[in-house]
Amino acid sequence: MKYELETIPVWDAYRAGGECPVCILEKKNEAQNVKYFLGDSVMDPDTRVAANEKGFCVYHSELLFEGGHKLGLALMTHTYLARFLADLRRKRAEEPDAKARSKRPSVEWPAFFRATRSACLFCERLAATIDRYVFTIVYLYKKDEDFRKTFHASNGFCLPHLARALEMAEENLSGAIREEFTRELLALEEKRLAVLEGEIDWFTQKFDYRNQDKPWGNSADALPRVLQKLKGHRFLDRK
Numbered sequence: 455m456k457y458e459l460e461t462i463p464v465w466d467a468y469r470a471g472g473e474c475p476v477c478i479l480e481k482k483n484e485a486q487n488v489k490y491f492l493g494d495s496v497m498d499p500d501t502r503v504a505a506n507e508k509g510f511c512v513y514h515s516e517l518l519f520e521g522g523h524k525l526g527l528a529l530m531t532h533t534y535l536a537r538f539l540a541d542l543r544r545k546r547a548e549e550p551d552a553k554a555r556s557k558r559p560s561v562e563w564p565a566f567f568r569a570t571r572s573a574c575l576f577c578e579r580l581a582a583t584i585d586r587y588v589f590t591i592v593y594l595y596k597k598d599e600d601f602r603k604t605f606h607a608s609n610g611f612c613l614p615h616l617a618r619a620l621e622m623a624e625e626n627l628s629g630a631i632r633e634e635f636t637r638e639l640l641a642l643e644e645k646r647l648a649v650l651e652g653e654i655d656w657f658t659q660k661f662d663y664r665n666q667d668k669p670w671g672n673s674a675d676a677l678p679r680v681l682q683k684l685k686g687h688r689f690l691d692r693k
């Protein structure tokens with residue numbers, strides 16, 4: 455599969471440094487998508503149909519709720535609920551009675567209701583953008599020697615984006631370069647995780663009164679950085 459290249463934003467994210475360049479891009483994109491979903495997309499019929507169908511996960515519902523445009527969100531939530539209610543009515547009408555149930559299984563109600571928590575149009579849109587960035591990283595690694603040097607000097611990725619980078623390399627590289635990318639990336643990652651392990655260890659030891667006056671070193675913000683490394687962009691720039 456081919457993706458559009460995003461060379462400039464990828465270089466900018468690498469220049470910014472930190473635990474994961476893709477997290478920087480994801481956070482920026484997420485903020486743009488909040489504006490998109492609360493703005494133009496409310497009037498776009500295709501997006502409205504998709505939003506009615508899928509809705510938003512808990513996290514993105516919360517982001518949209520805090521996004522400063524209650525009317526936009528209320529319009530989308532209203533049509534989502536109307537569609538959901540129609541679906542519920544249809545399913546209830548189709549539900550077999552006790553006699554017929556032996557022949558036809560009843561509706562999987564728990565799964566039906568639970569699906570509303572996880573399906574998310576926002577997550578899908580964001581993931582498609584992230585794929586373009588990760589594809590660009592793999593592409594630049596193959597084509598650009600300067601980028602390869604920058605990549606080797608970086609801190610790798612957070613674990614969710616590491617997984618995507620490995621998949622993307624598997625799909626889009628072959629032969630020796632694929633071997634090298636995977637091996638170098640895993641080495642980079644292991645080295646960085648060992649540094650972080652030391653930093654968060656020192657963070658916990660600073661709570662001991664005997665260490666009170668000793669310097670923090672790089673550990674003052676170790677907790678959000680380690681959480682970002684393990685969990686992804688939601689912990690980027692947290693204090």
Ligand SMILES: [Zn+2]
Pocket residue numbers: 474475476477478611612613614615686687
């Ligand atoms: Zn990341």
Ligand SMILES: [Zn+2]
Pocket residue numbers: 510511512513514574575576577578
């Ligand atoms: Zn989501």
